[in-house]
Amino acid sequence: MADNEAFRQAIALIEKAQCVLVTTHTKPDGDACGCVAVMCEALRGLGKRAQPLFLSPIPQWYGFLFDEKTPVLRADVQTDDLSRGAFGPFDLIVILDTNSYSQLPRIEPFLKQTDAPILVIDHHATSDNIGQVEIVEPAAAAAGLVLYDFLTFAGWPITRRMAEGLFVAIATDTGWFQFNNTDSRTYRRAADLIDLGIEPADIYDKLYQNFSYPRFKLMQTMLSRLELHLGERYATQHILQADFEATGASYEDTENLINECHRISSVVVSSLLVELKDGRVRCSLRSRGDVDVSEIAAKFGGGGHKKAAGTFLPGPIDHAKRLIFTEVAQRLR
Ligand SMILES: [Mn+2]
Structure with missing residues (x-):
């Protein structure tokens, strides 16, 4: 209390x-x-x-x-x-x-x-x-x-x-x-x-049981991009601006989608990178191991908790992905 x-x-x-x-x-x-x-x-x-x-x-x-x-x-x-x-x-x-x-x-x-x-x-x-x-x-x-x-x-x-x-x-x-x-x-x-x-x-x-069809299609797109690295312990995926246009989904529809990949038993750290209209990338991070993802987020000016954190990164997506991969790799090796 x-x-x-x-x-x-x-x-x-x-x-x-x-x-x-x-x-x-x-x-x-x-x-x-x-x-x-x-x-x-x-x-x-x-x-x-x-x-x-x-x-x-x-x-x-x-x-x-x-x-x-x-x-x-x-x-x-x-x-x-x-x-x-x-x-x-x-x-x-x-x-x-x-x-x-x-x-x-x-x-x-x-x-x-x-x-x-x-x-x-x-x-x-x-x-x-x-x-x-x-x-x-x-x-x-x-x-x-x-x-x-x-x-x-x-x-x-x-x-x-x-x-x-x-x-x-x-x-x-x-x-x-x-x-x-x-x-x-x-x-x-x-x-x-x-x-x-x-x-x-x-x-x-x-x-939880009320996805709009556009949101479901956005999730499909995200899942189709899933990559596993570092011995299948790190999962990363991304959503582009074009995906919002193609599916009709909105930015708010990305909430919680990152959690889906934790159904894979080997995954301990995950990231979801979302391309923003201004070219920056919003990065969400999740951990269910000892890795403190708030430390990673803090390195780039973000914050959160040990198990769930987020930050903004400079684009494009591939560049942002590499920044996060480097941080995750240091902690999972
Ligand atoms: Mn809260």
């Missing part, structure tokens, strides 16, 4: 606030989307105005967590709108599931100049100490677990809808209770959430 003093300070910040901006890392995953939805509902339950803001579009399969369309910075809202007009101003900013400026592109200048206090609730080891108050537990499997314990400590009601968001956060960050970050706390909190009336089988269908 995070220390109670941080909990108390966070409660004080929230009680004082009237209008709260709630945001999370770019390329939001289930933990990020779940936490934003839950935090907004918790704040509204306390009579506050809560404004969610994403830094890049949310995958459509998390859309059910929100009643309204959630704005995306630059697409729907400009940075200037955050401090004035109908959107702002805010007297508290809550950042969930990250504490790193590299994960908060385009909002970083606003965060650095705002007068509003910042509250961070996170579970990553990498930190830029963005918040005046921070509830950070690197040992927690999901930010949703940290948020759940905070809401419980505060004694604020957890509605069925909030329980669903927390369950999505916890279930997705543990790969539906498969990754080795899945500890007894994960299962206990999941059980508590089920007691609040959620339907895990229904959530599973919404999250």
